Amino acid sequence: AQKVTQAQTEISVVEKEDVTLDCVYETRDTTYYLFWYKQPPSGELVFLIRRNSFDEQNEISGRYSWNFQKSTSSFNFTITASQVVDSAVYFCALSPLIGAQKLVFGQGTRLTINP
């Protein structure tokens, strides 16, 4: 069975602080994808990143960075110099690489950036 755990239900920081959102996953698949999505107050789901299980390189995109560690089954997301526009709910998700490729989502972390 697959499971994604986002232990941080809510995080609140002051603008310009760095913040890390944790994601821990469980799967019996040897190959899989990991995803992060952003859900702003408007409600849509915005795709942020997809990683393959065989690619453990960290990824940086502007103020966003992701740390994938297979040894600890974690795929953490860091926002550097946070901004008010980063306020949203962030979801981590997991799917197998082959087959029906169903996404399993974590419960989400609500991030609030205060001015």
Added chain:
Amino acid sequence: NAGVTQTPKFRILKIGQSMTLQCAQDMNHNYMYWYRQDPGMGLKLIYYSVGAGITDKGEVPNGYNVSRSTTEDFPLRLELAAPSQTSVYFCASRARDVFFGPGTRLTVL
């Protein structure tokens, strides 16, 4: 490309009514999914399809039905709506990346 489109955006149903949530994608994706998101929660899979004519149950299929007669369309049918089906419904399609529609906010009173 319009991506994934969903109609309607909002709907209020009375208990026992039925309705169909429409979902269409123009990316020629084989895989399509229906999820529901309850307030403050993550997304749960209702049904999915790996291609036209092929559908299967997800985690929470009770009270719903789907069909997939074409690659583009994947409607979700609610029969005998119940208050427990009050939720936001998201349709998605994928190649490797997963694209979500804007959602349908459904209230059952």
